[in-house]
Amino acid sequence: MASAQVALVRCETYDSDAVNAAVERGLDLLGGAQRFVRADERILLKPNLLVASAPEASVTTHPAVFSAAAHHLRKAGANLVYGDSPGFGRGEGAAKRGGLQAVAQEMSIPFADFAEGSIVSFPEGALIKQFTIANGVLEADGLVSLSKLKSHGLTRMTGAVKNQFGCIPGMLKGEFHARMPDIDRFSQMLVDLNRLLVPRLYIMDGIVAMEGNGPRNGDPRPMNVILFSDDPVALDATVCRMMNLDPELVGTVTYGQQFGLGTYTDIEIVGDSLKSFVADDFAVNRSTGSTTGGSGRASRIMNRLVTPKPVISKELCTACGTCVKVCPVDPKAVDWATPEGAKAKLAPVHDYDRCIRCYCCQELCPESAIKVETPLLGRLIHRERRAAE
Numbered sequence: 568m569a570s571a572q573v574a575l576v577r578c579e580t581y582d583s584d585a586v587n588a589a590v591e592r593g594l595d596l597l598g599g600a601q602r603f604v605r606a607d608e609r610i611l612l613k614p615n616l617l618v619a620s621a622p623e624a625s626v627t628t629h630p631a632v633f634s635a636a637a638h639h640l641r642k643a644g645a646n647l648v649y650g651d652s653p654g655f656g657r658g659e660g661a662a663k664r665g666g667l668q669a670v671a672q673e674m675s676i677p678f679a680d681f682a683e684g685s686i687v688s689f690p691e692g693a694l695i696k697q698f699t700i701a702n703g704v705l706e707a708d709g710l711v712s713l714s715k716l717k718s719h720g721l722t723r724m725t726g727a728v729k730n731q732f733g734c735i736p737g738m739l740k741g742e743f744h745a746r747m748p749d750i751d752r753f754s755q756m757l758v759d760l761n762r763l764l765v766p767r768l769y770i771m772d773g774i775v776a777m778e779g780n781g782p783r784n785g786d787p788r789p790m791n792v793i794l795f796s797d798d799p800v801a802l803d804a805t806v807c808r809m810m811n812l813d814p815e816l817v818g819t820v821t822y823g824q825q826f827g828l829g830t831y832t833d834i835e836i837v838g839d840s841l842k843s844f845v846a847d848d849f850a851v852n853r854s855t856g857s858t859t860g861g862s863g864r865a866s867r868i869m870n871r872l873v874t875p876k877p878v879i880s881k882e883l884c885t886a887c888g889t890c891v892k893v894c895p896v897d898p899k900a901v902d903w904a905t906p907e908g909a910k911a912k913l914a915p916v917h918d919y920d921r922c923i924r925c926y927c928c929q930e931l932c933p934e935s936a937i938k939v940e941t942p943l944l945g946r947l948i949h950r951e952r953r954a955a956e
């Protein structure tokens with residue numbers, strides 16, 4: 568695999584002029600916007616629109632980054648559309664709340680069809696030979712991925728590779744969690760998805776990132792950077808290094824290199840120095856154990872004893888039911904415990920034997936009421952491993 572370039576550009580504000588200049592610089596460092604799009608091509612911008620959330624919560628790609636990328640790609644001649652399929656609800660609603668819809672309307676960028684999808688066969692897939700992809704993605708000539716720098720309960724970090732999961736429409740995403748409950752297979756699936764879609768360019772909004780209980784309920788953390796690359800593995804590995812997280816702990820990075828999607832061992836950083844962005848205390852899961860087990864009996868026992876589990880805070884829960892709706896397991900691994908005929912609903916409860924640790928409930932809880940907690944045995948094993956290193 569040839570050396571990959573990752574451009575790092577310092578940007579400490581979402582002021583539109585500053586972001587515009589930073590995005591122009593990042594594109595120039597990689598050879599200019601015209602390297603990635605040609606005149607009159609239909610280019611899909613794929614931001615992270617995980618849920619309907621205000622820009623300052625740092626859940627979604629900031630509208631200033633979306634606007635700047637759109638501006639420079641349009642200047643290079645691209646016909647732009649945009650879209651994403653969130654984990655819950657409609658993409659248009661998330662775009663509205665996140666401030667992207669207003670930018671898109673002002674720039675006359677239509678929302679692509681992410682409600683319906685078509686089956687695409689992918690015989691080259693290492694694990695997955697067939698995907699259902701949103702029609703809006705398939706109708707585009709090319710894809711530009713606009714991800715957000717965040718921690719993640721399941722995959723430790725979410726960035727360039729994981730962003731394309733939103734190209735799978737609606738609740739079909741949950742099926743992948745149910746079919747591949749272990750993190751290795753889930754990561755391999757994401758790598759195959761990127762090998763199929765082959766975005767032309769990856770831009771990541773890391774001006775204000777998210778740490779801790781991500782990707783939805785973590786804390787905003789200024790990292791003051793926008794990243795650019797045509798190699799998603801190199802880009803995510805660079806983010807890992809900024810987070811003081813070993814890239815080899817991230818399945819999308821290691822399988823990404825193994826399956827030929829990119830490289831994490833041969834990267835040329837251009838622009839500002841990587842060292843200037845490293846945050847040693849970035850709150851992310853650095854434990855050397857797996858974040859999740861599998862579906863067999865032994866795995867279930869290990870899951871219960873060792874693997875971090877989602878825990879609901881009864882104080883914070885408003886009984887909205889989102890976690891019950893999004894849980895991909897049948898029967899549900901988080902469900903109502905409210906007695907028949909009760910006037911008010913109580914917080915749902917988890918069945919940890921059934922739970923596959925996909926963390927969709929934690930990811931999508933609108934009240935930050937679900938935390939991922941590591942059981943005592945898991946904490947002890949982690950401590951032993953650290954001591955032995």
Ligand code: SF4
Nearest residue numbers: 884885887888890932
């Ligand atoms: S999603 Fe969160 S707030 Fe809603 S019912 Fe579940 S735990 Fe409670």
Ligand code: SF4
Nearest residue numbers: 894922923925926928
């Ligand atoms: S309870 Fe939560 S973590 Fe467990 S399978 Fe359901 S959605 Fe995934």
